[in-house]
Amino acid sequence: MSERFRPGDGVVVREVVDDLVWTERPVTVVVDDPDQLVLHQAAGSVTREPIDPSERTDYLRIMAGRRWTLRDKVWQPPGRLRIGRVGQPFEVWRISTPDEREVAAWYVNLQEPLRRTADGFETLDHVLDILVAPDLSWWRWKDEDELSSAVEHGVLTARDAAAIRATGEAVIADIERGDPPWDLTWATWQPGERERTAPGAPDRPEGAAG
Numbered sequence: 001m002s003e004r005f006r007p008g009d010g011v012v013v014r015e016v017v018d019d020l021v022w023t024e025r026p027v028t029v030v031v032d033d034p035d036q037l038v039l040h041q042a043a044g045s046v047t048r049e050p051i052d053p054s055e056r057t058d059y060l061r062i063m064a065g066r067r068w069t070l071r072d073k074v075w076q077p078p079g080r081l082r083i084g085r086v087g088q089p090f091e092v093w094r095i096s097t098p099d100e101r102e103v104a105a106w107y108v109n110l111q112e113p114l115r116r117t118a119d120g121f122e123t124l125d126h127v128l129d130i131l132v133a134p135d136l137s138w139w140r141w142k143d144e145d146e147l148s149s150a151v152e153h154g155v156l157t158a159r160d161a162a163a164i165r166a167t168g169e170a171v172i173a174d175i176e177r178g179d180p181p182w183d184l185t186w187a188t189w190q191p192g193e194r195e196r197t198a199p200g201a202p203d204r205p206e207g208a209a210g
Contacts, residue, residue, distance in 0.1 A: 003116075005029045011120035013039065013082075017063060021070065022124065024048040027082065036183065037084050037114065037121075040191060043077035060127075060146070064153040081189060083182045086121075087113045089167050092182040094189075103187040106132040106180075107142075108171055110164050126164045127156070134187060136175050141168070 005011055009029040015022040025047045027039040041047075050068040051059050062068050078100045084091035091114070093107040108130035114121045127150045129142040147164065150156040156164070174181050 004032045007031065011039070012117075013114075013121050013123065014117070015124045016122045017124060018066065020066060021048075022050055022063065022068075024070065025075075027120075030081070030189075035085070037086055038186065039082040041075060041080040041082065042191065043075055043079045045075045045079075047073050047075055049073045060149050060153045060155050064155050079191060081186060083186055084114060086116060088181075089113050089126075090171060092180075094186060101190055103134045105134060106182075108132060108168070110168055126160075126167075128161075128164050128168055130168055130171060132175060132180075136178065136180060136184075139172060139175055 007029055011027060011029060013025045013027055025041055026045050027041045030038040030040050032038075048070040050070055051062060078096040078098050081094040081096070082091050083094065089112065090108055090110045093109055094103050095105040095107050096102065097104050110126040110128050110130075112122075112124045112126065114123050127143055128147045130139055131142050132139045147156070147161050151158055151161050171181060
């Protein structure tokens with residue numbers, strides 16, 4: 001798929017493991033151009049997730065077993081602004097204040113590059129992340145232990161993990177130079193009054209029922 005979406009279009013971002021849907025998240029397109037792709041996931045939107053919070057520590061085992069059932073989940077406030085680019089191996093998520101008027105932190109989500117589909121995009125989270133101060137004055141790795149666990153469970157190979165970390169290190173180098181690979185002016189963006197609510201995610205094959 002190469003056709004771009006228009007601002008206000010409702011699309012779906014799916015995480016996919018071996019052609020099985022792991023998550024579905026309805027979002028609204030803010031910008032889709034050659035330089036950046038910006039999506040907004042609204043508070044109150046209904047996502048589809050394979051686990052509930054009580055299973056958070058077991059999610060790598062569940063993923064490795066390729067058996068799960070997606071469940072509806074209401075996305076709690078605040079909404080999430082996702083800043084990225086098709087083909088780029090990470091997105092930057094704006095962690096907002098509760099009213100979505102200011103940025104509380106930047107969250108670099110390392111992931112498979114976004115791929116266009118007829119109704120949105122596909123990707124898969126790469127476990128390791130980076131949390132960054134709003135003014136770039138500090139950063140820290142997040143979920144380094146889970147990256148090791150992903151290798152132990154066979155979700156990732158050791159080579160995969162090394163490449164993922166190298167991607168993160170390149171982002172950190174840009175941050176430390178004061179040249180982050182995203183537009184900091186998104187810090188002051190607010191959901192537009194005319195922005196359409198993204199539709200519910202249409203069905204696609206998911207993991208086999210457990």
